[in-house]
Amino acid sequence: MKAVRFTNWKTFPELKEIDRPTPGPGEVLLKVAGAGACHSDVAIFQDYDADFPVAHFLGPEYTLGHENSGWIEELGEGVTGLKKGDAYLIYGPIGCGHCRSCSRGQDTYCDNVAEMPYMGMGLGRDGGMAEYIVAPARNLVPLGDADPVEAAPLADAGLTPYHAIKTSMRQLEGGGKFALVIGLGGLGQLGVQMLKALTGATVIATDMKADAMAMAERNGAITVEGGPDQAAKIRELTGGRGVDAVFDFVGVKPTVEVAQQVVARRGRITVVGIAGGKVEWDFYTNPYEAELTNTYWGTIEDLYDVADLYRAGLIKPEVTVYPMDKALDAYQDLVDGKVSGRAVVAP
Numbered sequence: 001m002k003a004v005r006f007t008n009w010k011t012f013p014e015l016k017e018i019d020r021p022t023p024g025p026g027e028v029l030l031k032v033a034g035a036g037a038c039h040s041d042v043a044i045f046q047d048y049d050a051d052f053p054v055a056h057f058l059g060p061e062y063t064l065g066h067e068n069s070g071w072i073e074e075l076g077e078g079v080t081g082l083k084k085g086d087a088y089l090i091y092g093p094i095g096c097g098h099c100r101s102c103s104r105g106q107d108t109y110c111d112n113v114a115e116m117p118y119m120g121m122g123l124g125r126d127g128g129m130a131e132y133i134v135a136p137a138r139n140l141v142p143l144g145d146a147d148p149v150e151a152a153p154l155a156d157a158g159l160t161p162y163h164a165i166k167t168s169m170r171q172l173e174g175g176g177k178f179a180l181v182i183g184l185g186g187l188g189q190l191g192v193q194m195l196k197a198l199t200g201a202t203v204i205a206t207d208m209k210a211d212a213m214a215m216a217e218r219n220g221a222i223t224v225e226g227g228p229d230q231a232a233k234i235r236e237l238t239g240g241r242g243v244d245a246v247f248d249f250v251g252v253k254p255t256v257e258v259a260q261q262v263v264a265r266r267g268r269i270t271v272v273g274i275a276g277g278k279v280e281w282d283f284y285t286n287p288y289e290a291e292l293t294n295t296y297w298g299t300i301e302d303l304y305d306v307a308d309l310y311r312a313g314l315i316k317p318e319v320t321v322y323p324m325d326k327a328l329d330a331y332q333d334l335v336d337g338k339v340s341g342r343a344v345v346a347p
């Protein structure tokens, strides 16, 4: 079968012919419906090297794609209650499965992560940019009769903002609240949609690209362009009080600094983008009780919620579909900043 392989650090992926995998005990083989191209993959093949802190989980060679959906093709030993042909989202993180964090479905924060051989599907272990994928049966979240190709981004570009928003609910509950979304790509666009669907907050959004801002406006956000007076303009929109919950889907120093300049007292900044920007913090300039935190992906249960939001018509990934032969173009377009919403490879 064809697969998009991460072959070495600082090396653009390759489309290769590899053997179709077979499911082991407790696993399932799925025919891939869709695999989203996430910006984290660009970090893996373009920015990281063997010295990066998490490189030992992510070293080559394997099939990329950690944001996947598919139809069940074959059940591994001991798997019951699942049926060939049914459509599922695949929860990508894989923890030890038996620690406190994994027990609540939060494999992302596995207590035994240091002993794991990989972070998840498409992250050290073969992912979904291929015709078939093997996943643990526990990681499947049912899609019912929803379109699994369009749904594929929910597994990361949906799940990650959902978890970030859910952990900021104290800031977003009640009337008259403000949210800010920085970075309106795959994650940010779904973040805007979820904030509109789940909270009464006024959603302010920003990106460097005009088409990304236009898409966010269509989904109900008020947009503010970048520039030296950006923070002042955002604060003005909040009547001077500041933003209750900021979501930074970029994470460079300048975006986190804007977040710090606009956050309200008792507000919360969640850095989701992995660019690693370092900022300063001091008692006198931090608004009282304003929090600065980060989140990583989400829980299995969160993914059930995200699938329900999609099936209820409350969120809808805006996707560009690439056939398997054009899978590398999906990553090239992402690198070049040419993707609006999410690029999905549908083999």
Ligand code: NAD
Residues within 6 Å of the ligand: 037, 038, 039, 040, 041, 043, 156, 157, 160, 182, 183, 184, 185, 186, 187, 188, 206, 207, 208, 209, 212, 226, 249, 250, 251, 252, 254, 255, 271, 272, 273, 274, 275, 295, 296, 297, 334, 337, 341
């Ligand atoms: P994307 O490429 O689809 O979107 C990024 C958007 O940010 C683009 O629209 C781009 O124009 C915009 N942007 C870039 N620099 C900007 C700046 N300085 N100011 C304003 N806008 C800017 O990326 P994505 O797949 O949505 O991922 C977003 C980030 O989240 C990446 O860093 C990715 O690695 C990370 N990520 C984190 C997690 C997590 O669990 N924490 C999960 C998935 C992705």
Ligand code: ZN
Residues within 6 Å of the ligand: 038, 039, 040, 041, 066, 067, 156, 157
């Ligand atoms: Zn991702």
